Amino acid sequence: MMNVIELHPETTVDLYSTAHNLILQQGEHAIDLLNGEAQNLRDTNQAEEDLYACVELLRVVNELIDMEMGGPIH
Numbered sequence: 001m002m003n004v005i006e007l008h009p010e011t012t013v014d015l016y017s018t019a020h021n022l023i024l025q026q027g028e029h030a031i032d033l034l035n036g037e038a039q040n041l042r043d044t045n046q047a048e049e050d051l052y053a054c055v056e057l058l059r060v061v062n063e064l065i066d067m068e069m070g071g072p073i074h
Contacts, residue, residue: 019060031065034058 022030034057041051 015056015060016064019057019064022057023061023064030061031058034061 022034026033034054038051038054038058041047041054
């Protein structure tokens with residue numbers, strides 16, 4: 001399993017690349033993984049920066065999935 005907290009996307013390209021890789025590795029579980037990680041960060045009051053990175057990744061993963069549903073993006 002991928003450790004989301006270790007992901008620190010610094011550019012939009014990195015963010016989308018990271019989200020795409022997360023989908024490739026986790027498939028349909030990517031959203032559940034990110035939701036669980038975000039909830040854990042909220043519950044333990046860990047670094048806000050990590051929470052925001054996780055939430056942003058969740059947004060992009062959902063965006064990529066929506067794009068794929070509309071037609072192949074490869």
